[in-house]
Amino acid sequence: MRHLLSAADLDAKEAMRVLDTAAELATLTDRSVKKLPTLRGRTVVNLFFEDSTRTRISFEIAAKRLSADVINFAAKGSSVSKGESLKDTALTLEAMGADAVVIRHPASGAPHRLANAGWIHGSVVNAGDGTHEHPTQALLDAYTLRERLRQGSGDLDGLRVTIVGDVLHSRVARSNVLLLSTLGADVTLVAPPTLLPTGVETWPCTFTYDIDSVLPTSDAVMMLRVQGERMQAAYFPSAREYSRRYGLDRERMGRLPEHAIVMHPGPMNRGMEISADVADDDRSVMVDQVTNGVSVRMAVLYLMLGGSTEGAA
């Protein structure tokens, strides 16, 4: 694995390798020394052009647990706020010897540009680009699904996963559709027509406008955050109407099968896409998702930087 830019970069075998590696690395939390020497002397730069708490901290912990040196570079308070271009920022990082760059950027495709423009030699991990992709989120979701519903092994063959909400602006949904379908899951998207992207019928999933019709046959339901900051236009009449028609409340949760789990990539808008009592329910696995995020990101960094770089695909 040279870069991780899209969930589509991973075939089923590679994705399983990340999940299996993450499962072994998860046992690190039980040790007295929660650190491995594997990436000693390597430098990982967290390049965040967009606000993020859990993803940045998750990558930071993951890199530190592998003994890499971590530099956090936030656009606010850096030369970027003085108008420096992505290229010049990248050249600076290259001059400082970054082995991997974890990038979050509001522009879709920025990580791809960074990886392929020849500005840097290190690996690039996409930590969320615009409304495009967020592959490590999909990996941690796949890990959580496997841990909760498949006893932590094998693929996700036949697992029915329903993703609900603002699919149009969601990089989490895009990456999840790609990765979960690669792993054999049947993904259904649920959204109002205004929040489904054009061309969704070509994605490897099905879609519907009616949440209540799919809940009884879902093994997992993933609620997406309503992204107010990405909405320049009105996509639905009112927050209350959205919540009534697409929000997950106690009554809707009752329609899920007994074993089904509720997921959310965070941060949650309690009372909007998910009600507070559902968010705090035992079947909601948001805390697991955050925990698993560290293991999965350790696995990605290890597989990317842990071996020889020559000849690695």
Next chain:
Amino acid sequence: MDAALTSGDARTVLDENDISRAITRIAHEIVERNKGISDLVLLGIPSRGLPLAARIAAQLERIDGGVVPLGSLDITMYRDDLRLRPARALEPTDIPARGVEGATVVLVDDVLYSGRTIRAALDAVSDFGRPRAIQLAVLVDRGHRELPIRPDFVGKNLPTSTDEKVSVRLREVDGFDGVTIMGGVA
């Protein structure tokens, strides 16, 4: 150690019975050296150190009657040659519930060669706590050490040249028991 038996010039140096006798002897030596099995923890290094450790544990149980905590220690993340090859898949690490603090840890591996695996294992163990002592049991010691490391319990000393290849096969992994040497100037 590696790959399947492909070459026709493999010489068998230990058969099933030899391996079984070696394991029994190692178990007796462990009991003798440590005056019993109290505070012993056996850690097998995957993949083939693991079934060997289990067999030694079974023998210890037969000799002494007590149960010896048995675990698995993957050393991949501690290797000094990680950057020479593409990233490797990890093997399970499973430390017994009692931990290693104050214990006498016996590391078990199939072949002792350069000593680099054991160097990595010593680092890995110390991340789980501070054992009272660490000892090393190997089925085959083929020499050519590159580090100041020596085994405490050896199934068989096998003088080899570096262009020979020693293969340990165990029924838990390979379906049959046997140690063979291939290549070199036979």
